[in-house]
Amino acid sequence: xxxxxxxxxxxxxxxxxxxxxxxxxxxxxxxxxxxxxxxxxxxxxxxxxxxxxxxxxxxxxxxxxxxxxxxxxxxxxxxxxxxxxxxxxxxxxxxxxxxxxxxxxxxxxxxxxxxxxxxxxxxxxxxxxxxxxxxxxxxxxxxxxxxxxxxxxxxxxxxxxxxxxxxxxxxxxxxxxxxxxxxxxxxxxxxxxxxxxxxxxxxxxxxxxxxxxxxxxxxxxxxxxxxxxxxxxxxxxxxxxxxxxxxxxxxxxxxxxxxxxxxxxxxxxxxxxxxxxxxxxxxxxxxxxxxxxxxxxxxxxxxxxxxxxxxxxxxxxxxxxxxxxxxxxxxxxxxxxxxxxxxxxxxxxxxxxxxxxxxxxxxxxxxxxxxxxxxxxxxxxxxxxxxxxxxxxxxxxxxxxxxxxxxxxxxxxxxxxxxxxxxxxxxxxxxxxxxxxxxxxxxxxxxxxxxxxxxxxxxxxxxxxxxxxxxxxxxxxxxxxxxxxxxx
Numbered sequence: 001x002x003x004x005x006x007x008x009x010x011x012x013x014x015x016x017x018x019x020x021x022x023x024x025x026x027x028x029x030x031x032x033x034x035x036x037x038x039x040x041x042x043x044x045x046x047x048x049x050x051x052x053x054x055x056x057x058x059x060x061x062x063x064x065x066x067x068x069x070x071x072x073x074x075x076x077x078x079x080x081x082x083x084x085x086x087x088x089x090x091x092x093x094x095x096x097x098x099x100x101x102x103x104x105x106x107x108x109x110x111x112x113x114x115x116x117x118x119x120x121x122x123x124x125x126x127x128x129x130x131x132x133x134x135x136x137x138x139x140x141x142x143x144x145x146x147x148x149x150x151x152x153x154x155x156x157x158x159x160x161x162x163x164x165x166x167x168x169x170x171x172x173x174x175x176x177x178x179x180x181x182x183x184x185x186x187x188x189x190x191x192x193x194x195x196x197x198x199x200x201x202x203x204x205x206x207x208x209x210x211x212x213x214x215x216x217x218x219x220x221x222x223x224x225x226x227x228x229x230x231x232x233x234x235x236x237x238x239x240x241x242x243x244x245x246x247x248x249x250x251x252x253x254x255x256x257x258x259x260x261x262x263x264x265x266x267x268x269x270x271x272x273x274x275x276x277x278x279x280x281x282x283x284x285x286x287x288x289x290x291x292x293x294x295x296x297x298x299x300x301x302x303x304x305x306x307x308x309x310x311x312x313x314x315x316x317x318x319x320x321x322x323x324x325x326x327x328x329x330x331x332x333x334x335x336x337x338x339x340x341x342x343x344x345x346x347x348x349x350x351x352x353x354x355x356x357x358x359x360x361x362x363x364x365x366x367x368x369x370x371x372x373x374x375x376x377x378x379x380x381x382x383x384x385x386x387x388x389x390x391x392x393x394x395x396x397x398x399x400x401x402x403x404x405x406x407x408x409x410x411x412x413x414x415x416x417x418x419x420x421x422x423x424x425x426x427x428x429x430x431x432x433x434x435x436x437x438x439x440x441x442x443x444x445x446x447x448x449x450x451x452x453x454x455x456x457x458x459x460x461x462x463x464x465x466x467x468x469x470x471x472x473x474x475x476x477x478x479x480x481x482x483x484x485x486x487x488x
Contacts, residue, residue: 010051014371017047021364022411025403026442037404038353041360048367062366066325067165067172068358071119072350073328074162077311078122079349080335084307090114091130100138105197107131107148112156112193116186117315120157120164121351124149124449132454142458144204147468150450151196151438155476157446158434159189161324164446165354166409166433171324173413174426178318184427188483192435192476199472310334354445361410369414377415387419389428389485393477396429397436401443405433424484431480439473441465 020030021044029036035043048054054062081087090110098106115123131149135142157163161171161181171181310331317327336343368374400408412429420426437444441451441462447469451460 010053011371013051014053014367015373017044018364018368018373022403025407038357041357045360045363048363053367053370058366059363063359063362064172067168068355069325070168070328071165072355073332074119075122075350076332076335076346078118079346080307082126083345084304086304087126095134100140103138103145104148104201107145108152108193108197111149111152115153115156116159116163120153120446121449124153124446128450128453132457143460144200146450146454146458146460148200150447151472152193153446154434154437154444155192155196156189158431159186164434165406167430169409170426170430176423176426177321178324188431188480191479195475196472200468203468307335361407365410374415389481393428393432393481396432397439397477400433400436401440404442405437405444409433428484431484435476435480436473438469440469
C-alpha cells in the first residue's frame, strides 16, 4: 500500500501503469528490455497493489475465476488428448487419405472443427509443426497451409464458448449458455470456414501450391511415402523438412508465449530459433530436428478411448446446461487420474503464461476502474455511432488488432456491459473480436503461435499475412453482422 500518496498522485501513477501495460500489449515488448506481454501483466498488477489502488477484496472480486478455471481445464483436456495420440491419429488420416490438391480444405476444416471444441491456441500449437511437415512431404509450399491453420482456428474457435479465451470471458460476463452460443455462432463459423477456403485458394494459389525445392533427403519422395509403412525411419524421412536444421517448430507453451510476445519484431528478419527454447520438449511428436520421430498410428488406438469418452462426457455436460467451468474441470480431474503416467506431463503442456496474462489484466483493469480512468471508454461506448452494428464491429476489430483480441475484450467488458442489452449484442462482440483477429498477425495469439513457430522453415511477414488476413477478416465480419444483427 502507498498511504503517503495523495489520491490525485496515485491516480496519475495508475494511469501511467495502465498506459504502459497496454503499450506493451500493442508493441509486444517494452523497448530496450525483455519485458513482454505476460511479464508486463504481472508487473502492472504488482504496481497496482504497490500504489494501493486496489484493495485485496476488490482484487479477488475482479478476477473472473470461472473463466480461469475453464481455460485451465480445457488446456488439460487438450494435453490429455495429445498424450493419448489423438492428434497423431488425425494427422495420420490426413496423410493417408488426402491428396495434395485436397490438403488446403483438409487443414482448414480440421483446424476449424478442433478449435471449436478445444482452445484454438492449443490446436495451433500442436498442429502447426505437423502441417509444416505434411506440406513439405507433399511437395507444397507450406505458407498457404500455415495461413489456413491460423485463420481457420480463429474462425472455428468462434463456434463455441470453449473455442478461445475471449469467448470464455464473454460467455462468463454475459451469462450466455453453451447451447445458445453454439446455435447462434456455429453457422457463422461454418460459413466463415468456406470463406476462408475461397480466399486462400484464390490469393495463395500462385505461391502456396508451388512444389517445394528438391533436396537430397526428400526430393524423390512420393506423397508422404512410408508414413504408414510401419518403420520409424521411413516415416521420419517422408515428413522431414528438406535440409531443415533444428528450428523453432518444436514449441512448448512457454516457447509459444515467447513467440506471442515478439509481436514488435514481426517485420524484422527471422531469427534462427526461438530465443528461449524449452529445456524439455513436452510434445514428443514434435521433435527439435523438425521430424515426426514416432510412427503415426495406422488405425484407431484403443488407448485413446478413455480420453475420448471423458471428452464426450464433458461436451454432453456443456450441452445439458452444466456450467462450462464445472463440466470442464470435472473432466480434467478425471483425465489426471492414471496409474501409469505422472500428471506432471499434462501440467507441462499448460500455458501458464496465458493464465498469468489473464490474472494480470483483470487486476490492471480493476485498478484503472478504481482510479476512474475508464469513464471515457464508457462514454464512447454509449455513442450513437457505436450503437450501429457495423461501426461497433469495426471498432472492436480495430482495437483487437491494436492490442490483440484478449486484452481488447478485457478492456471493453466493463464499459460496454450496460450498453449491450441483448445476448445478440454480446455475440456480436465475440464475433468482432474473434474474426477481427484474422486481420493482422497482432490480432490473435493463435496467429503468433503459427507464424513464429514456423520460422525459419517458413517465413510469414506482416504484409504477407495482411494480404490474406485482411480480406478474410473483412468478409467474415460482414457475414457475422448480417447473420447476427439482421437475423438472416
